Amino acid sequence: MINYTIMQKIIDEIKKTSGDMARRGWAESNGGNISLRLNSENYACFDGLQTKSDWIKLPVAIPEIAGERFLVTGTGRFLRNIEVFPEKNIGVIEIDRKGEAWQLLWGYEPTGAPTSELPAHLLSHVSIKKKSDNQSFAFIHTHPNSVIALTYAVANLDTKSLSKILWQSHAECVVVFPQGIEFLSWKMAGSMDLGRATAEAMLRRNLAVWQFHGICGCGRNLDEAFGRIDVAEKAAEICLRVMAAGGAKQTLTDTQLRAIAANFNCPIDESLFE
Ligand SMILES: [Zn+2]
Numbered sequence: 001m002i003n004y005t006i007m008q009k010i011i012d013e014i015k016k017t018s019g020d021m022a023r024r025g026w027a028e029s030n031g032g033n034i035s036l037r038l039n040s041e042n043y044a045c046f047d048g049l050q051t052k053s054d055w056i057k058l059p060v061a062i063p064e065i066a067g068e069r070f071l072v073t074g075t076g077r078f079l080r081n082i083e084v085f086p087e088k089n090i091g092v093i094e095i096d097r098k099g100e101a102w103q104l105l106w107g108y109e110p111t112g113a114p115t116s117e118l119p120a121h122l123l124s125h126v127s128i129k130k131k132s133d134n135q136s137f138a139f140i141h142t143h144p145n146s147v148i149a150l151t152y153a154v155a156n157l158d159t160k161s162l163s164k165i166l167w168q169s170h171a172e173c174v175v176v177f178p179q180g181i182e183f184l185s186w187k188m189a190g191s192m193d194l195g196r197a198t199a200e201a202m203l204r205r206n207l208a209v210w211q212f213h214g215i216c217g218c219g220r221n222l223d224e225a226f227g228r229i230d231v232a233e234k235a236a237e238i239c240l241r242v243m244a245a246g247g248a249k250q251t252l253t254d255t256q257l258r259a260i261a262a263n264f265n266c267p268i269d270e271s272l273f274e
Contacts, residue, residue, distance in 0.1 A: 003045035010042050010071060014090060015083045017222040018073070021142050022080035026233075032079050032142035032214070033115035036222060037125050038069040038092070039137055046092050046105050055101040059119055059192060063099035064126040070095075072114040072121065074107070088112075095122075117141055119195030120216065127202035128218040136218055138225040139202075143214040146236035151183075151211045153243065159183045162209060163272045168251045169242070170235035171260060176228055178266035182208040189213065205269075207232055 014034060021027045021034075038046070046069060070093055073079060077089040091107030093114055102114070115121065121139050128136040151157060154165065163180030167173045182201035187194040187210070198216055201208040206228055208216045215232065219225035242248050252260075254273055261268040 006042060006045040010036070010038070010045075011086045011090070013222055014071060014073075015086060017140070017226050018079040018082040020226060021140075022078075024144065024230075024233075026142040026144045026229075027079035028143065030076050030078055032140075033073045033117050033121070034071075034079070034090075034141075034222065035073070035115075035121040035125065035139050036071040037065075037129065037137045038071065043069050046094075049105050051094075051103050051105055052108075053104040055096055055103050056113070057101045058095075058099070058122070060123075061098065061100045062095070062122050062126060064129070065095050065122060066097050066099035068095050068125075069093065069105065070114075070122075070125070072118065074112045075114060075116050077108075077112070085109075116190040117195075119190070119192050120198045123195045123199035124202045124216065124218060127199045131203055132220070136220050138219045138222045139216065140218075140222070140225045140229060141210075141214060141216045142229060144229065144233040144236070146240055147209055147215050147233050148212065149240055150236045151209060153240065157183050157211070160272050160274070163269075165239055166232055166235040167257050168248075169239040170231070171252060173231060173235050174257050174261045174268060175264045175266050176231040177205065177207050178261050178268040179205045180269050180272045181205060181232060184208055184210050186211045186213070 017034060021032055026032055071090060072093060073090050082089045087107055088109045092105045093102040094105055095102050124139050159180060159182050162183045166181060182205045184197050198208050202218055206218050215229055217225045217229040219228060
């Protein structure tokens with residue numbers, strides 16, 4: 001049976017996150033996209049709805065998410081409009097029993113489809129579901145200015161150097177993302193290549209930067225995924241300000257970074273110090 005109270009709660013959650021992203025300047029035009037795998041309570045509230053599309057084949061079979069339902073922002077739709085017209089700009093899709101196709105249960109009024117970054121979202125959901133023992137449900141891709149700017153301003157970036165730069169730029173970073181932040185060199189937006197690389201990164205870390213493009217983050221819920229990206233973006237902004245002011249004259253040492261992580265019981269990825 002359709003539970004409109006729970007449905008409204010989920011819609012309110014995505015309205016809050018998408019509105020925050022738009023106001024931060026992370027979601028120009030149709031930039032940025034959000035997906036939320038529905039937990040058992042949320043899943044059931046979309047029972048009983050008449051389906052709104054045929055089964056539409058996924059570019060690759062993903063049996064690990066067979067039967068799952070996702071709330072996903074629409075392709076070509078603006079995140080800033082979700083607050084005003086949620087039923088036009090977001091939709092709920094269901095994956096078939098083999099993980100080969102999706103169909104629309106609700107939303108994308110009058111017609112539409114999920115974000116073109118659907119491969120990155122769905123493949124990443126496989127990773128985050130697995131690594132969190134089915135406790136993580138949210139995945140966000142967005143375009144924060146300072147993170148993107150950093151991928152132009154710093155030479156020879158890789159996962160180690162990017163993680164270290166951000167950890168050193170803001171003392172809370174090592175607590176929020178102790179496993180670091182994956183750096184992915186440029187790949188075509190919406191491609192399977194980008195989707196696969198992002199999903200692989202999500203097995204190890206909760207954040208991944210797409211060179212010259214943006215960032216992805218995951219979490220138990222949208223607030224956690226958003227918060228991780230927000231902290232990384234803040235650190236990137238501080239880093240750029242320091243560079244503009246003539247470069248760092250001092251910074252957090254490896255010993256201090258390890259001490260902060262230990263103080264908050266955060267399992268830091270030691271390989272990033274090598
Ligand atoms: Zn993008």
